[in-house]
Amino acid sequence: MMRSEWRDHDWQLIHTLPQSPSLHMALDDVLVHEVGAGHRPPTLRIWEWASSAVVIGRFQSLRNEVDMEAAQRHGIEVVRRISGGGAMFIEPGNTITYSICAPLSLIKGLSFQQAYACMDEWVIEALATLGIKAWYQPLNDITSAGGKIAGAAQAHRGGAVLHHVTMAYDIDAVKMLDVLRIGREKLSDKGTTSAAKRVDPLRSQTGLPREAVIERMIATFRQRHGLADDVLRAGELARAEALARERFSSQAWLADVA
Amino acid sequence: MHGEYKMPGGKLVVVDLQVRDDRLADVQVSGDFFLEPDSALVAINRALEGQPWNAGETELAAAIEHGLAHDVMMYGLSAQAIAIAVRRALDGDTA
Numbered sequence: 001m002m003r004s005e006w007r008d009h010d011w012q013l014i015h016t017l018p019q020s021p022s023l024h025m026a027l028d029d030v031l032v033h034e035v036g037a038g039h040r041p042p043t044l045r046i047w048e049w050a051s052s053a054v055v056i057g058r059f060q061s062l063r064n065e066v067d068m069e070a071a072q073r074h075g076i077e078v079v080r081r082i083s084g085g086g087a088m089f090i091e092p093g094n095t096i097t098y099s100i101c102a103p104l105s106l107i108k109g110l111s112f113q114q115a116y117a118c119m120d121e122w123v124i125e126a127l128a129t130l131g132i133k134a135w136y137q138p139l140n141d142i143t144s145a146g147g148k149i150a151g152a153a154q155a156h157r158g159g160a161v162l163h164h165v166t167m168a169y170d171i172d173a174v175k176m177l178d179v180l181r182i183g184r185e186k187l188s189d190k191g192t193t194s195a196a197k198r199v200d201p202l203r204s205q206t207g208l209p210r211e212a213v214i215e216r217m218i219a220t221f222r223q224r225h226g227l228a229d230d231v232l233r234a235g236e237l238a239r240a241e242a243l244a245r246e247r248f249s250s251q252a253w254l255a256d257v258a
Numbered sequence: 259m260h261g262e263y264k265m266p267g268g269k270l271v272v273v274d275l276q277v278r279d280d281r282l283a284d285v286q287v288s289g290d291f292f293l294e295p296d297s298a299l300v301a302i303n304r305a306l307e308g309q310p311w312n313a314g315e316t317e318l319a320a321a322i323e324h325g326l327a328h329d330v331m332m333y334g335l336s337a338q339a340i341a342i343a344v345r346r347a348l349d350g351d352t353a
Contacts, residue, residue: 058296061288064272084333086269086290112292112333139269139334140292156294257288257299 004105012230013218015046018092021053021079026243028099028162029082030236035101036160042106043230044221046214047097049090052076054179055166057085057153062255070179080254081164085140085153088166089176096202096214099164107161113138116152119163123150126220130206130213142167147200168201169210261347269334273343277311282344291335298330302340311348315341 019027024047034040054076056065062078065087071078090097100119107115117136124142127134127149137143142150142165150167202213221227232240247253261273269291276283285306293299305325309318318341326337 057290059288059293059299060290061272061274061286064274064288082296084290084292084296112331138267154292155296258286 001105001108003108004103006106006225009102009106009225010041011221011225011227012041012043013046013221013227014043014230014232015214015218016048016232018048018050020050020244021055021077021090022244022248023240024049024097025055025079025081025248026240027232027236028101028164029157029243029248030240031099032101032155032157032160032162034236035103036158038159040101040233040236042102043100044218044227045099045101046218047099049092049095049097052092053090054078055088055090056080057087058082058155059084059257060087061257063258065181067179067181074175074179076179078254079248080256081153082157083153083155083162083164085151087180088151089171089180090166091172091175093210094168094170094172094201096167096169096210096217097165098217099162102161102163104156104159104161112154115161116140116154116163119154119161120150120152120165122221122224123165123167123217125224126217129220130208130216132202132205144200144205146205149200149202149205168199169213170201170203171199173199259347259350261343261345261349263339263343263346265334265336265339268336268339271335271339271343273340273347275306275344275347277348280311282306282309282311282348285344287340287343289335292333293335294331295329298326301325301327301330306340306344315345318344 054066066078124134132144134142134144134149140152141148150165152165155162259275263271271289273287275285285303287302302322305321309321319337322337322340
C-alpha cells in the first residue's frame with residue numbers, strides 16, 4: 001500500500017439533522033467499514049446531537065468513569081464508542097463533533113502521534129482564520145494558550161481509519177463534574193485541580209455562533225482537500241439504526257468494561 | 259483492589275482486581291489509552307489472571323507481553339505501565 005495524499009481522494013461531506021448518541025456511535029462503525037471496504041469514498045461527517053450524552057472510550061470502566069445516577073438525574077444518555085481515549089460530556093449546543101473516515105493509506109508510515117496531528121491540520125488552519133492560535137498537543141488534544149479545545153480518538157477497522165474529534169464550544173463544568181468521575185491520578189501531571197479549568201471553549205475565544213465555527217471548518221476542509229456534499233445512503237442508515245438498537249444501546253456493550 | 263497509573267507522556271491505566279489463593283483474579287484493566295485491535299484488552303486481562311500476588315513489575319510486564327499477539331499496537335500505554343498499575347492495586351497505593 002502506497003501512502004496517499006488528501007487530494008488523491010474524493011472527499012464527501014455528511015452533515016444532517018440531529019441524531020441520538022447511540023446512532024452516532026453506530027454511524028461511525030458503519031461508515032468506517034464502508035470506507036474500508038471501498039463502498040464509500042472518504043467522508044467527513046459533522047455531528048449534530050439530538051440529546052445530551054456522556055461518551056466513554058472503548059477501554060474505560062463504566063463504573064470508574066460515570067456516575068450513572070447523576071447521568072439519569074440530568075437525563076443524559078451514556079454510550080460507549082468504538083475508539084479508545086477518554087470520556088466526553090456532550091450537550092447539543094456546546095459541542096462540535098466530527099468524524100473522518102479515511103483509507104489507511106492516508107496515514108501509511110506515520111507514527112500514531114503524526115497520524116493524529118495529520119488528520120486535524122485543517123482544523124488548526126480553520127481556527128487560525130478565526131484568530132485562534134491552536135496546536136496539536138500529543139497524544140490526542142488540540143489546545144491553545146488558554147487550555148484544551150478538543151480531544152481526538154482513532155480506531156482502525158479493516159482498510160480504514162476512523163478519526164473523530166469533540167471540540168468544546170461551550171461547557172457546563174458543574175454538570176460535567178457531577179456526571180464524570182475524574183480521578184486525582186488523571187490530573188496529576190496537568191498542574192491543576194479542576195478539570196473544568198483545563199478546557200477553554202471556542203465560544204469565549206471566537207465570540208461567534210457555533211454554526212459559524214462549523215461553517216468555517218467546512219470551508220477550510222473544502223479549500224484544502226476538496227469536499228462534495230453527500231447524504232447517508234438508505235442502506236447505511238438502516239444498518240446504523242439496527243446497530244444502534246442492538247449493540248450501542250445494549251447494557252452488554254455499555255458495561256463491556258464494567 | 260484498585261490501582262491507577264498515569265504513564266508519563268501517555269494515558270491513564272486503571273486496574274481493578276482481587277487476590278484469591280495468592281493469585282490475581284477478576285483482573286480488569288481499563289483507561290483512556292488506545293489499543294489496536296480492541297480485543298487485545300481481553301488478552302491483557304487473561305495474561306494477568308492467575309499471576310502470583312507477589313510478582314514484580316518486570317515479571318508482570320513480561321507476562322503481558324507474552325500474552326499479546328505481535329500485531330497489537332499501543333498508544334499512550336505500555337506493558338510496563340499496566341504492570342505498575344497492577345502493583346499499585348496490590349500495594350494499596352493509588353497515589
